[in-house]
Amino acid sequence: MAHHPSAKKRIRQTARRTEVNGARVSRIRSFVKKVELAISAGDSDAALAALRAAEPQLMKGVQAGVVQKNTASRKVSRLSARVRDMKPQA
Numbered sequence: 001m002a003h004h005p006s007a008k009k010r011i012r013q014t015a016r017r018t019e020v021n022g023a024r025v026s027r028i029r030s031f032v033k034k035v036e037l038a039i040s041a042g043d044s045d046a047a048l049a050a051l052r053a054a055e056p057q058l059m060k061g062v063q064a065g066v067v068q069k070n071t072a073s074r075k076v077s078r079l080s081a082r083v084r085d086m087k088p089q090a
Helices: 005-041 044-064 069-084
Strands: none
Touching: 005 044, 005 069, 044 069
């Protein structure tokens, strides 16, 4: 156990950061899952709307440092390709 005040503070800060970052990652996963569910359901309009909502969340995760830039870009690219390849509903 830490004995110095600075070490105790660092433990508190780390716990708080871990909680916030976990929530960020969870939020990103939820948005990506909504896109994937819309794609699997075959609803191109819903998939496009979900993708437009998910992309900013991924980039915010990059800014916050919880997701690497290339990882987020790759996910957006692959999801957008899957949405683009869907046949639009008439």
